[in-house]
Amino acid sequence: xxxxxxxxxxxxxxxxxxxxxxxxxxxxxxxxxxxxxxxxxxxxxxxxxxxxxxxxxxxxxxxxxxxxxxxxxxxxxxxxxxxxxxxxxxxxxxxxxxxxxxxxxxxxxxxxxxxxxxxxxxxxxxxxxxxxxxxxxxxxxxxxxxxxxxxxxxxxxxxxxxxxxxxxxxxxxxxxxxxxxxxxxxxxxxxxxxxxxxxxx
Amino acid sequence: xxxxxxxxxxxxxxxxxxxxxxxxxxxxxxxxxxxxxxxxxxxxxxxxxxxxxxxxxxxxxxxxxxxxxxxxxxxxxxxxxxxxxxxxxxxxxxxxxxxxxxxxxxxxxxxxxxxxxxxxxxxxxxxxxxxxxxxxxxxxxxxxxxxxxxxxxxxxxxxxxxxxxxxxxxxxxxxxxxxxxxxxxxxxxxxxxxxxxxxxxxxxxxxxxxxxxxxxxxxxxxxxxxxxxxxxxxxxxxxxxxxxxxxxxxxxxxxxxxxxxxxxxxxxxxxxxxxxxxxxxxxxxxxxxxxxxxxxxxxxxxxxxxxxxxxxxxxxxxxxxxxxxxxxxxxxxxxxxxxxxxxxxxxxxxxxxxxxxxxxxxxxxxxxxxxxxxxxxxxx
Amino acid sequence: xxxxxxxxxxxxxxxxxxxxxxxxxxxxxxxxxxxxxxxxxxxxxxxxxxxxxxxxxxxxxxxxxxxxxxxxxxxxxxxxxxxxxxxxxxxxxxxxxxxxxxxxxxxxxxxxxxxxxxxxxxxxxxxxxxxxxxxxxxxxxxxxxxxxxxxxxxxxxxxxxxxxxxxxxxxxxxxxxxxxxxxxxxxxxxxxxxxxxxxxxxxxxxxxxxxxxxxxxxxxxxxxxxxxxxxxxxxxxxxxxxxxxxxxxxxxxxxxxxxxxxxxxxxxxxxxxxxxxxxxxxxxxxxxxxxxxxxxxxxxxxxxxxxxxxxxxxxxxxxxxxxxxxxxxxxxxxxxxxxx
Numbered sequence: 001x002x003x004x005x006x007x008x009x010x011x012x013x014x015x016x017x018x019x020x021x022x023x024x025x026x027x028x029x030x031x032x033x034x035x036x037x038x039x040x041x042x043x044x045x046x047x048x049x050x051x052x053x054x055x056x057x058x059x060x061x062x063x064x065x066x067x068x069x070x071x072x073x074x075x076x077x078x079x080x081x082x083x084x085x086x087x088x089x090x091x092x093x094x095x096x097x098x099x100x101x102x103x104x105x106x107x108x109x110x111x112x113x114x115x116x117x118x119x120x121x122x123x124x125x126x127x128x129x130x131x132x133x134x135x136x137x138x139x140x141x142x143x144x145x146x147x148x149x150x151x152x153x154x155x156x157x158x159x160x161x162x163x164x165x166x167x168x169x170x171x172x173x174x175x176x177x178x179x180x181x182x183x184x185x186x187x188x189x190x191x192x193x194x195x196x197x198x199x200x201x
Numbered sequence: 202x203x204x205x206x207x208x209x210x211x212x213x214x215x216x217x218x219x220x221x222x223x224x225x226x227x228x229x230x231x232x233x234x235x236x237x238x239x240x241x242x243x244x245x246x247x248x249x250x251x252x253x254x255x256x257x258x259x260x261x262x263x264x265x266x267x268x269x270x271x272x273x274x275x276x277x278x279x280x281x282x283x284x285x286x287x288x289x290x291x292x293x294x295x296x297x298x299x300x301x302x303x304x305x306x307x308x309x310x311x312x313x314x315x316x317x318x319x320x321x322x323x324x325x326x327x328x329x330x331x332x333x334x335x336x337x338x339x340x341x342x343x344x345x346x347x348x349x350x351x352x353x354x355x356x357x358x359x360x361x362x363x364x365x366x367x368x369x370x371x372x373x374x375x376x377x378x379x380x381x382x383x384x385x386x387x388x389x390x391x392x393x394x395x396x397x398x399x400x401x402x403x404x405x406x407x408x409x410x411x412x413x414x415x416x417x418x419x420x421x422x423x424x425x426x427x428x429x430x431x432x433x434x435x436x437x438x439x440x441x442x443x444x445x446x447x448x449x450x451x452x453x454x455x456x457x458x459x460x461x462x463x464x465x466x467x468x469x470x471x472x473x474x475x476x477x478x479x480x481x482x483x484x485x486x487x488x489x490x491x492x493x494x495x496x497x498x499x500x501x502x503x504x505x506x507x508x509x510x511x512x513x514x515x516x517x518x519x520x521x522x523x524x525x526x527x528x529x530x531x532x533x534x535x536x537x538x539x540x541x542x543x544x545x546x547x548x549x550x551x552x553x554x555x556x557x558x559x560x561x562x563x564x565x566x567x568x569x570x571x572x573x574x575x576x577x578x579x580x581x
Numbered sequence: 582x583x584x585x586x587x588x589x590x591x592x593x594x595x596x597x598x599x600x601x602x603x604x605x606x607x608x609x610x611x612x613x614x615x616x617x618x619x620x621x622x623x624x625x626x627x628x629x630x631x632x633x634x635x636x637x638x639x640x641x642x643x644x645x646x647x648x649x650x651x652x653x654x655x656x657x658x659x660x661x662x663x664x665x666x667x668x669x670x671x672x673x674x675x676x677x678x679x680x681x682x683x684x685x686x687x688x689x690x691x692x693x694x695x696x697x698x699x700x701x702x703x704x705x706x707x708x709x710x711x712x713x714x715x716x717x718x719x720x721x722x723x724x725x726x727x728x729x730x731x732x733x734x735x736x737x738x739x740x741x742x743x744x745x746x747x748x749x750x751x752x753x754x755x756x757x758x759x760x761x762x763x764x765x766x767x768x769x770x771x772x773x774x775x776x777x778x779x780x781x782x783x784x785x786x787x788x789x790x791x792x793x794x795x796x797x798x799x800x801x802x803x804x805x806x807x808x809x810x811x812x813x814x815x816x817x818x819x820x821x822x823x824x825x826x827x828x829x830x831x832x833x834x835x836x837x838x839x840x841x842x843x844x845x846x847x848x849x850x851x852x853x854x855x856x857x858x859x860x861x862x863x864x865x866x867x868x869x870x871x872x873x874x875x876x877x878x879x880x881x882x883x884x885x886x887x888x889x890x891x892x893x894x895x896x897x898x899x900x901x902x903x904x905x906x907x908x909x910x911x912x913x914x915x916x917x918x919x920x921x
Contacts, residue, residue, distance in 0.1 A: 413887060
């Protein structure tokens with residue numbers, strides 16, 4: 001009954017192995033893998049006895065965690081932002097991005113939109129996460145606000161089906177190629193898009 | 202009688218005609234699914250296509266996020282998934298603290314973990330009772346609620362609410378725990394372990410239940426990944442993905458616990474994942490109470506007016522149902538520009554349509570019960 | 582002593598009035614039982630679930646069934662538009678009447694059977710099949726998809742479970758040599774070791790036979806774990822979805838009356854009927870004790886187990902119970918041939 005030591009109820013629950021190491025090992029931002037709660041990244045002052053102002057070292061450049069993927073990823077400090085990589089792509093590249101990340105083994109977290117009314121653009125944000133290691137990746141794109149259309153990625157990730165319907169509900173973004181772009185959360189006959197910044201009610 | 206007009210004749214792939222009719226499951230249910238409508242196209246007893254129709258409890262939480270300050274939106278987070286409310290608040294305050302670079306005191310982090318795990322146990326108990334109610338066993342629901350009452354009483358003493366706690370605040374907690382809570386929680390852990398053993402012998406080992414859920418509703422790893430399913434759904438399919446271990450947050454790295462993973466991918470695997478998780482949560486609570494550090498429960502320099510710097514910030518937690526993530530887009534004002542809530546039940550339910558094709562109706566219901574859905578989580 | 586009073590009363594009244602008295606008594610008994618079995622069920626369910634159950638209405642909730650009946654009586658009897666109104670109204674009555682008629686041949690005590698028919702057992706099973714037809718009519722005439730699916734399930738379930746039940750009963754007829762229920766009880770006189778349950782020198786698998794009969798009785802009356810027909814979490818109320826008020830009330834009563842009949846039959850066939858376990862002071866009291874113990878076990882099982890899967894239920898009947906009951910039948914006849 002030594003499985004009780006682990007507090008388990010059955011003897012044959014396998015203890016899974018985790019790969020929590022970062023895909024690369026950046027010098028200062030190993031916060032996600034280190035066994036301490038994430039601290040804000042402030043570089044240590046150089047140990048100088050002279051009474052000079054401590055010079056803050058420039059913030060370390062986080063390397064791209066996915067260098068082999070042909071997308072413009074930038075490494076992001078996870079402790080500050082909550083994701084590891086960020087890429088801004090053109091709207092016609094989102095399907096390609098989805099396919100590349102699918103090949104990497106990532107899973108679709110969510111698809112959403114942000115209405116930048118002042119800039120006349122809508123941003124479509126695709127979040128992906130990896131089911132085996134600490135890797136959360138964001139792919140963004142901007143589309144014009146008065147004619148928001150973008151390709152659907154539901155062929156790559158079937159889970160995108162509902163996320164895209166919801167984004168269409170809230171923002172009016174049309175996902176080309178989507179099999180069923182009817183209102184998902186709003187009533188079936190809704191023709192308004194509540195999360196637009198000019199929605200008045 | 203089913204009128205002739207209601208039966209539709211389709212030609213199946215092998216050329217044979219098949220008569221189907223559409224039946225609605227809900228939105229009012231005698232079972233405790235919540236307001237979900239599933240439009241099922243049935244061929245006799247077999248499901249041809251099951252299409253969930255959501256939106257019956259859509260409250261537009263994300264719009265509310267754009268009209269309220271960060272502190273004002275905090276109670277909303279509890280109401281997204283009311284059964285696992287602590288963890289949802291944790292995600293939101295975590296995102297704000299991450300953006301403000303606030304250092305939460307260790308005592309507050311430990312108490313957050315302890316109360317989140319208690320909430321996880323109470324959520325799993327409700328799932329367990331409701332799942333068995335779906336399958337026709339009426340009694341375990343009452344046993345589960347009996348245990349849950351003890352958790353709710355303990356949490357009510359420190360937070361003031363039984364279900365939708367707004368206990369966490371930006372920077373820590375608003376109320377410290379007292380000795381009565383610690384004693385009560387230890388007593389609860391001591392009496393819960395034999396109860397879990399009893400549930401195992403009474404229910405988990407019951408042959409009728411085993412015949413109902415073993416090999417029913419298989420979900421593969423690939424399907425989980427493609428649909429973004431997380432939580433016990435993906436852990437029951439052999440992938441040991443738990444946000445507490447893969448993207449550790451709060452004080453979880455200092456706790457020693459196992460993430461139960463089962464390979465089979467059927468409803469029994471998801472069932473066992475949740476039962477084991479309850480046992481593991483008890484372990485975490487015990488460790489938390491043993492190692493609880495002294496100190497304040499609120500960070501020192503919490504700004505009066507919470508304004509996040511411009512940019513977007515994310516925080517993910519392991520809620521009872523899976524991965525819950527918050528993405529706050531801020532433009533340096535007191536109210537967020539956009540609050541996106543990534544809820545686990547939506548991703549978990551999205552695979553139901555593909556997974557239930559060709560199943561018998563009771564099997565599909567067992568599958569849906571084992572996905573542990575809370576509909577306000579889907580609809581927000 | 583009671584017997585002599587009873588015989589005296591019998592000698593005063595001519596036969597038709599005796600019959601009327603009996604039938605009225607049976608209807609009162611069935612009515613009162615159907616109502617108070619609801620109380621037993623609710624209190625039993627509550628206690629199994631660690632809660633008190635009905636306590637408000639009357640002492641320990643004993644007036645609860647009266648309150649339920651008053652509620653059901655006060656509701657409007659709605660017949661859905663488009664439903665076949667004659668069949669819709671007839672279905673509950675068709676379900677209740679065979680039970681009442683079957684109960685007329687059960688020997689409640691010595692000379693306490695309404696009609697001591699020589700083919701009593703056959704009559705009970707003949708009337709049992711009307712049950713199935715009533716449920717089918719109710720489901721079909723409701724013009725509701727849930728009802729028709731549920732009615733189809735009930736029919737297949739009942740037909741599947743009638744077969745092993747009849748095979749078991751044929752075994753018992755062979756063992757006892759008669760279809761007259763009073764005779765069967767009289768044969769089990771003496772102590773409890775004379776009861777048919779323990780008659781293993783004729784049929785070594787007699788307890789198995791009893792178990793098969795019990796399971797078939799649960800399935801015939803659509804009780805959990807065989808209540809796919811009214812699986813509440815799936816099909817709302819199944820066959821009874823469209824029935825309101827007393828229409829549903831009659832179905833409900835008929836279900837409890839069926840349980841009563843099944844347990845009474847099990848008592849008569851296997852447990853000695855009105856015979857006392859110690860050989861003396863036989864009478865109707867022992868019959869009622871045994872019957873109510875069986876009913877309590879039926880309630881207990883309902884609140885303990887989840888529902889079986891529908892094909893599991895049918896598999897149990899076709900693949901397990903029918904071969905088992907055939908085997909006991911052949912075994913019994915072999916034993917009787919060899920050792921008689």
